Each structure stands twice: as C-alpha cells, then as structure tokens.
Amino acid sequence: MTDKTTTKVRTQVSGAGARRNLLKAATGAAALGLIPVRATAQADPRSMRPQAGDRFVYSSGPRKGAVIATSDLTAGGPHVTAYAQHPESAVVRDGSRLNEVLLVRLDPRDLTDTARVNAPDGVVAFSAICTHAGCSDWAWDAAKKMLKCPCHESEFDPKDEARVSVGPATRRLPRLPVKVTDGALVVTGAFIGRIGSDLT
C-alpha cells in the first residue's frame, strides 16, 4: 500500500444519510438567505426531542396516547414506553422513533446517589433507543431489575443511570431529567447524551 495509491482512492458516499446531510447543507444555506427551504424536521413539533415542560403518553399498547401519571408506573418495574407530549397543543412528539422514552419506577433506595437526582418517587427516564444498534424493543428482567435489549442481549441498569452491565453496547442510555408537578410526570430538560445507535 503506497502513499501514491491511497491518496488516489475514490470514496463514494450515498444513501438516506447523505441526503439528510444535503438537507442540512441546504438549511444552512437558507439561513444565509441563499435557498428557500420548507420547514425542516427540527421545526416540526412532532419530530422535536422531548422539551422541558412536556408530559408523557404511552407510545404503544392498549393505552397508546393516554397521559402517564407517576401512579400508572408499577413500583419495581417493568418499564413502560412513552412519547413526550406538549401539554398545551397536545402534540405528541412521535415524528421520529428516536424520540421514544423508557420510564421505570424503582424504589428510590435501590438507586445510586447520582441516579436519585431527578428521579421523583423513584421514576427514571431514558432514551428507548439502544446505543448499540438502535433497537427499541425492551424486555424486563424482574429479578435483577434490568432493561434487556433482545436484539443483541445488551443489558442496562436503570438503578445506575442505565449503565451497561452486559454488552455489546458500550454506552449507557441517555437519561431524560424529569420531575413531578401536581402528580404529573414532566420533562425538565433535554436528553443527556447522544440519542441513537453507535453503528450509524
């Protein structure tokens, strides 16, 4: 492998990701007034990540769309999956599967000291997108109180800020800070950490 050869290598990129970058590039140009563009994904309230002040609704199952109160969550698990909802407009932020959230209610005494912060009544919230390959179908290990991803067997500890206890994932699930206001579970800030798979 000579330098001469490697410097001549052609690298091609294509695919939906590349088109997305084109859109980003176009958006940047639009900010400079160069190209008119339609509203982008980030401006679409359905596609926005959970925002401070949002509440939660079930993302699937028989109660899909119903608002989740702390009392709806079974102490000690299992988890439920949710989307954030803007309280005034009732817009559910389900425009991207990357917005889905895992809610787990645990005994606060089982949480680590750092996990107990922003965990009202023991409720912790994480991104539902596995950091390994992007799966979002979760199983609950009731004995160990662990979140298991059946795609590739990664296991995360919700008692310790979704630390990886079994790989192949190498990064914890991003946490979403929450509080309880008048019995309602409310988002207080943005996800802590990058949402999505480490493979893309």
Added chain:
Amino acid sequence: MLAAFAAQPAGAQNIANYQPVTEARLLKPEPQNWLHYRGNFEGWGYSSLDRITTQNVRRLKPVWTFSTGTVEGHQAPPFVNNGVMFVSTPGNQVLALNAKTGDLIWRYKRELPEDIIQSHPTNRGIALFEDKVYLATLDAFVVALDAKTGKMLWESKVDDYKRAYYFTLAPLVAKGKVMVGTSGGEFGIRGYVAALDAQTGKEVWRTYTVPAPGEPGHDSWQGEDHWKTGGGSVWVTGHYDPKLNTAYWGTGNPSPWVGDMHPGDSLYTASVIALDVDTGNMRAYHQYTPNESWDWDEVSAPLLIEFKRNGRDIQGLVHPGRNGYLWLLERQQDAIKFVDAKPFVKQEVFTAIDPKTGRPTVDESKKPAIGKTVTFCPSHWGGKDWPPAAWNPKTRLLYVPAHENLCSTFKSDEKRPDYEAGKRFAGTDAAATRVFRREGAKHIGELQAWDLDTGKKVWTYEYPHINWGPVLTTGGGLVFAGGSSDRMFRAFDARTGKVLWEFRANSGVTAVPVSYMVDGVQYIAVQAGLGVDAQKMITRLDQTMKTSTYVPQGGVIWVFAVKD
C-alpha cells in the same frame, strides 16, 4: 458541504483492463477467480485450486491485511475477478483492493439513516455482473456501483426500512437479473424474493414467501390476516440451476415464532422454494418444518449436488437444516421430491419423518405454545445456522458447521402480540429465554464431514465452545474454517478432519473464506470480525455457564499464501 456532495471526489484510480463478468463466466467461473457468493451457482464453497496442499499448508502465512474500520459481524466473502478483490463489510461499505498487494483501489460507504434499526449489523456479500458491483443494503435498497471506480450508477428502493424490511444477503445475479430477499422475520414482515433488471434497477418481479388469499398455499394460514405479517425472511443467497432455469432459496421462520400464534402449516416458511428466474413463478417447494415454532429459519439455500442413492444418480438438493436434520431432496422440473432426512445433531423434537413426504411428526411437549415455557434441543440457533456448508467433488464429502449439545428455553406470551410496524413480533419473553449446554456435554461446536452416497458421517471435529465458521474446501484436499471464540482460522485435511494449520486472527472468523490465484500464486482470503448472532450466542452461554468470554470486535481482511 452541498458542493462536496454534488461533486465527484477527484483523482479516482480506475482499474485498467477490468474484465466484465459475463453470464458465460458466471456459468463457468475460472478456477483463479471467486465470482459467486459460494464460488459457483451450485453453492459448493469449493475452489479447484490445488497449489496449497495437505503437504505444504503448514507453511501458509499472511501476505497482506486490511482493516475494514468497522465493528460487528463481518460475514462476506472476498470476491475476486482477475486480480481485483471486492469486499463488503458491516455498515454497507464496499472495498475494492488489489488482490495481490492489498492496495486500496476504491471505497464505497453508504451513509445509513440515523433512525435505522440494525437488528443484523452485517452484510453477506456483493454480486458481480458485467462491469458492475451490486450491494443490497440495510435500508432496503439495491445499489449498482461501477466496478472500475466505485461510482454509484443507480440505486433502487425495494422496500421501507422503517417497517423493518432490510437486506443482509449477497444478491444472486442470473440471466440479467439481480435477485434479493428480505430480512426481518423477528418484526412481522412478509418475506419475498425480488428481481431487478441488472442494467436499470427496475423491479421485474417479486414473489412472496407467504401467499395472499387466492394464491396456492394460502389455506395453510388459518388466522385472519396472519399472512400479512407471516415472516418467511430470505436471509441468504439462493442457488441456481441453469438447466432448469430455477433458483432455490431457503426461507425463515413464520412470525410470530410461537406455532399456535399462526395456526396451520404456514407455507412457505421454513422451506426451500424453487423460483423460475424469468418470471418469479414458484415451481415447487419443500417445507422442512410445518408450523415452525422454534425460530428454526431455514436460512441457507440447499446445495445443488449429484449424489447416489439406491443405485441411482440423483440431481439433489442437499440441506443441513437449522432443524438439525440433513435433508436430501431431488430437484426436478416443477417438483422437489423427498429422498431422505436424518439428524446430524441430537434432535429431541421430531419423533418420526414420513418416508414418502418427509413431513416430521413433532413431540408436542417440546413445541413452544401460548402461555407455556418449553425447553427444546437443538437450540433456537439450530443444528446449523447461516454459515454455509461446503461440498468437495474430489472427496465427495459435505462439510457442515454444526452446533451440538445446545438447547433453548422459550417462555411464550399469554396471547398473540399485536402487530406494530417496525416492532419486535416474536411472541416470547426475551428476558426469560435461556440457551444452555446439555448437562454433561463437553463440547458444542462441530465441523462434520458426510458421505452423501452412503449417508454416513465420516469425521467430526469438536470445538469446546461455539462454531460459527462458514466452510471453504479446495482441490488441494483441504477444508478451511474459523468460527470459534478462540479466534482461530484453521485448515483441515478434507479426508480425515485432522487440523493441519491454524492461525490466530484479530477477532473471531465468522466470514466466508475463499481461494483465488494471481500470477501463479494461490491465496486464501477471509475476513475476521465477530459480531451479530455469534456474539449473541456467546453472551447467552456466558449467562448459563457462568463464564465471561471476551472476543474483541473489529474487521480485518486476511490474505494468506504459502511462502518458501
């Protein structure tokens, strides 16, 4: 940024004198090249090259390597056309390299959408035809690249990845068509094989593996609308008989996994299907496991082998199945006839096989069912998963990578799950699934050699742990395979099973090995880079065996030759 993507990168190195891969060459590939997923249309995994022999293989040494820059399951064979190697990796990257020196000629990388689920982060290979390289992608496209430059010539959207349709297989190219099958059997897809025009990318035909109302076989689906989410993935490349103008494909599990969640035989899942390459019409099928319930996808296409039985030469279809039986079938115009089936690992589910039809009788106590927890052997990864077996016409032996002494426990849900596009649709509690080594057993992985003419096993090599090693066999009387968690890549004496050479790679070797020749030197090439199901099996076994097994990830292309 816009400009960077709009313009072509400068300074591309063209391949001088690239020899187009014609239909005639595909029908009769030269010994020095590797033009098919398995080396020929019949799926043999055989190279007639014989300069590396049982006598000199101990002097086999690496001559060059290339880091792929990616993790996860490296499973694809290096394809070689007159000194140019094409390799695909996880993440839908294709590398074109000088097969003699390892110089990189061009690189293509598909940027996958950020919301994609990579349930199987792998790619099992490209296809070559004329002056193009074809890649089936995880976001359900087929892409055609210029073999000389890597420039994308067209891309054709075949399906919607957001509904968990995705491609992991190497396309099959025959008669000017690029054929692909869909993955997604854990998500309630409806499986199919689709054929695109090799020049334009336009879809020519699509044949579903689950029949719609009014189509033959539909009455094997009893539940209303079950067929719409009935599974039957096509995970792996089909094999092709040009005389019959027929391609043979293996099909995966029905969805959900649990049998009484999809009552009926659930055709054409867990089957081999025979498709007319011109029209896609299904000419015949054989279902290995009716109402399949154990996640026993029959992912591999049967090998096209002529074998002897009862004094007769049979144009066979040979399939070491995930259900743990070695299936011998006869291929005919518009028919597949059952010949014989026998277990190649301990199989505790089937109690009998109908000698005329091949239909198994099942021990119902070992069949997953709604609301029940059931243990069965072999495990849900079966006697043999996707790693392909190989056939050597000189030794007349079939080489099978197997898992023996492995069992699973499934806890099925209390009811059939509601389908939701893009969501898991298996019907079992994944947290309660167990995979374990049989009590008292000393080994799990096996490499087996079978004489198809006598129906007898000739030799077995045992691995203490897993074996996810696709098999290559050569005219030099050798068998090459990796697959074990000790990261070894081995050469066996094809007649005796004796290990003649082994090499410790950077990671586990779960990719398809190949052989080729440039300037009179025979090479052996394989990717190392363990991931996907091999990784999952290791994790599951660690849970039940109380072990801690670490196999590093990361892909490397290894190329070996005998040095004096």
